Amino acid sequence: MKLEVSKLVALCLQRMIVDEIDNQEWWKTEDKAVGERNDCRDKVIKEMKQLADDLEKQGIPKHFKCY
Numbered sequence: 001m002k003l004e005v006s007k008l009v010a011l012c013l014q015r016m017i018v019d020e021i022d023n024q025e026w027w028k029t030e031d032k033a034v035g036e037r038n039d040c041r042d043k044v045i046k047e048m049k050q051l052a053d054d055l056e057k058q059g060i061p062k063h064f065k066c067y
Contacts, residue, residue, distance in 0.1 A: 007060065010060040014062055014063040017051060020048055021045055024041045024044050024045050024048070025045065027041060
């Protein structure tokens with residue numbers, strides 16, 4: 001799939017990617033706590049990380065959270 005966005009939107013997308021990865025990792029721990037296995041979460045995490053890498057290769061810096 002090909003998607004074109006402005007640099008401003010791509011910068012926002014990098015921040016949103018970090019949040020989505022955090023959410024998926026959190027939900028994955030919740031799933032594990034109740035004995036559920038959801039491979040879909042791992043796939044989403046992997047693909048979101050790849051998207052962040054692809055954007056970085058195009059000159060859009062990755063967003064990092066400080067905890």
